[in-house]
Amino acid sequence: MGISDRRQREKEQRKTEITDAAERLFFSRRYEDVSMDEIANEVELNKATIYLYFENKEALFAMIVLRGIRILQEKYRECMEKQVPGIVKVALMGQAYYQFSQEQPDYLRLIHFYGSERFSRENPYTAEIGKGYGACRMVLQDAVKEGINDGTIRDDLDPFLISMYLMISFMGILSMEDKWKRVIEAEGFSYEQYSREFFRFIAPAVSSGEKSHKMNVEDFASFGFFLTDPVVPEKKKREKSKI
Amino acid sequence: MGISDRRQREKEQRKTEITDAAERLFFSRRYEDVSMDEIANEVELNKATIYLYFENKEALFAMIVLRGIRILQEKYRECMEKQVPGIVKVALMGQAYYQFSQEQPDYLRLIHFYGSERFSRENPYTAEIGKGYGACRMVLQDAVKEGINDGTIRDDLDPFLISMYLMISFMGILSMEDKWKRVIEAEGFSYEQYSREFFRFIAPAVSSGEKSHKMNVEDFASFGFFLTDPVVPEKKKREKSKI
DNA sequence: GTTAAATTATAACTATCGGTTAGTTTGTAA
DNA sequence: TTACAAACTAACCGATAGTTATAATTTAAC
Numbered sequence: 403m404g405i406s407d408r409r410q411r412e413k414e415q416r417k418t419e420i421t422d423a424a425e426r427l428f429f430s431r432r433y434e435d436v437s438m439d440e441i442a443n444e445v446e447l448n449k450a451t452i453y454l455y456f457e458n459k460e461a462l463f464a465m466i467v468l469r470g471i472r473i474l475q476e477k478y479r480e481c482m483e484k485q486v487p488g489i490v491k492v493a494l495m496g497q498a499y500y501q502f503s504q505e506q507p508d509y510l511r512l513i514h515f516y517g518s519e520r521f522s523r524e525n526p527y528t529a530e531i532g533k534g535y536g537a538c539r540m541v542l543q544d545a546v547k548e549g550i551n552d553g554t555i556r557d558d559l560d561p562f563l564i565s566m567y568l569m570i571s572f573m574g575i576l577s578m579e580d581k582w583k584r585v586i587e588a589e590g591f592s593y594e595q596y597s598r599e600f601f602r603f604i605a606p607a608v609s610s611g612e613k614s615h616k617m618n619v620e621d622f623a624s625f626g627f628f629l630t631d632p633v634v635p636e637k638k639k640r641e642k643s644k645i
Numbered sequence: 646m647g648i649s650d651r652r653q654r655e656k657e658q659r660k661t662e663i664t665d666a667a668e669r670l671f672f673s674r675r676y677e678d679v680s681m682d683e684i685a686n687e688v689e690l691n692k693a694t695i696y697l698y699f700e701n702k703e704a705l706f707a708m709i710v711l712r713g714i715r716i717l718q719e720k721y722r723e724c725m726e727k728q729v730p731g732i733v734k735v736a737l738m739g740q741a742y743y744q745f746s747q748e749q750p751d752y753l754r755l756i757h758f759y760g761s762e763r764f765s766r767e768n769p770y771t772a773e774i775g776k777g778y779g780a781c782r783m784v785l786q787d788a789v790k791e792g793i794n795d796g797t798i799r800d801d802l803d804p805f806l807i808s809m810y811l812m813i814s815f816m817g818i819l820s821m822e823d824k825w826k827r828v829i830e831a832e833g834f835s836y837e838q839y840s841r842e843f844f845r846f847i848a849p850a851v852s853s854g855e856k857s858h859k860m861n862v863e864d865f866a867s868f869g870f871f872l873t874d875p876v877v878p879e880k881k882k883r884e885k886s887k888i
Numbered sequence: 889g890t891t892a893a894a895t896t897a898t899a900a901c902t903a904t905c906g907g908t909t910a911g912t913t914t915g916t917a918a
Numbered sequence: 919t920t921a922c923a924a925a926c927t928a929a930c931c932g933a934t935a936g937t938t939a940t941a942a943t944t945t946a947a948c
Contacts, residue, residue, distance in 0.1 A: 432762050448927045518761035519675050548747050562832050566847050574817035589805050607850035691898050
């Protein structure tokens with residue numbers, strides 16, 4: 403079966419070429435502003451050929467979204483392998499989301515857009531995307547359970563719920579959506595400050611300790627938790643000068 | 646100027662009629678599945694007439710989104726008028742978001758969709774929508790400041806940042822997006838439980854108290870804070886039966 | 889009441905897009 | 919050489935957002 407094997411390989415390769423080309427265009431422009439004709443042109447194939455590999459534009463887009471989810475999923479998995487207390491694993495996962503938003507802003511943008519009501523999501527990739535999301539949340543839940551067991555995370559809430567609240571918070575707050583970024587910067591904060599302070603904000607909601615407010619992200623540094631170089635809180639300075 | 650006044654009024658009324666018709670359709674179907682021809686048919690006008698009142702489909706949609714934002718803004722404003730401690734005002738605003746998501750799921754859906762990259766947002770309503778969002782966040786920030794002053798909210802974080810974190814959390818967690826709703830229900834939780842527990846989760850992140858974990862939403866009941874009737878945590882029961 | 893100007897409404901049109909069809913080319917194996 | 923299937927393509931289709939040229943109606947001055 404050497405020949406049909408090769409055929410299969412070539413077919414996969416073609417699919418990858420189409421996906422790559424579409425990705426380049428979707429990364430540089432909005433979904434609606436990229437036409438199937440342009441994608442065909444970019445991959446140097448006829449438009450109809452694309453339809454031999456993807457049932458429609460939406461499925462092709464979903465394939466790219468799936469690539470992004472896979473990257474995020476891998477990041478989460480890596481956090482779980484670290485030999486650190488549960489609460490630090492949770493913090494590392496939050497940080498993983500932050501890093502993903504910094505390193506892969508285009509994937510994040512596409513992932514977010516795919517969640518909008520624009521899509522019917524009736525294609526084979528949607529289920530995989532859902533599984534990817536679910537896997538991330540499950541890894542987070544496992545970390546929460548570990549934290550409850552090792553006494554670093556509060557035990558008065560269901561681990562599933564905690565993982566949901568954290569997941570959705572991470573997604574909303576650490577996603578660096580442009581609309582929020584502008585508000586933050588208008589107030590004189592850097593995105594790094596904003597992200598770093600978020601960990602200080604949320605820590606007492608997760609931690610089991612009574613002295614949660616005094617806990618600082620720096621306490622986790624020895625476990626490999628970091629954000630960026632410490633930054634001077636410009637806003638605070640400005641606030642003071644106003645008074 | 647009686648006549649031109651009347652003309653102006655009639656013009657506004659026409660605009661409202663068009664918006665109402667479009668709203669009915671956008672509430673019942675996805676944006677892409679509603680055509681301008683259908684809207685014209687619904688309002689019993691010619692399609693071109695609509696373009697005398699709205700520059701394009703996107704602007705018409707934005708007008709409806711603005712309606713939704715106005716409703717939410719009013720809800721926030723009302724919370725601020727209550728004579729209660731700062732932290733209770735914050736909780737009431739979270740509850741306001743929850744109520745909005747329950748009472749106006751369609752507006753919420755449209756608001757959320759308008760935030761997606763589908764839209765260029767180059768229309769006169771976008772600025773107003775932005776102002777509405779900003780006003781909500783500012784009201785929340787004022788409540789946070791009050792809480793810091795009256796000692797009910799932690800004072801080691803910038804009020805602006807706290808308001809951002811809370812706003813985005815409310816939007817993500819209390820929005821009842823279908824994708825999450827399904828996950829929650831698959832785990833055996835009701836949306837009411839999920840929302841109620843969120844307040845218990847987030848309280849220690851906001852509160853100044855050292856005994857934050859023991860704080861309960863019921864403590865706020867006397868101030869008019871409530872969610873729904875207390876519910877038996879089905880999940881907990883299930884969990885126990887598993888062990 | 890007449891009429892010219894302004895406003896409002898309409899039908900017909902254009903451009904573009906996602907998707908399809910019918911047919912051609914290419915590579916492989918007997 | 920022939921047969922055949924997979925890969926590919928040109929041309930086309932239906933639908934839709936948006937435009938325009940024109941007709942109908944309303945307003946207001948005379």
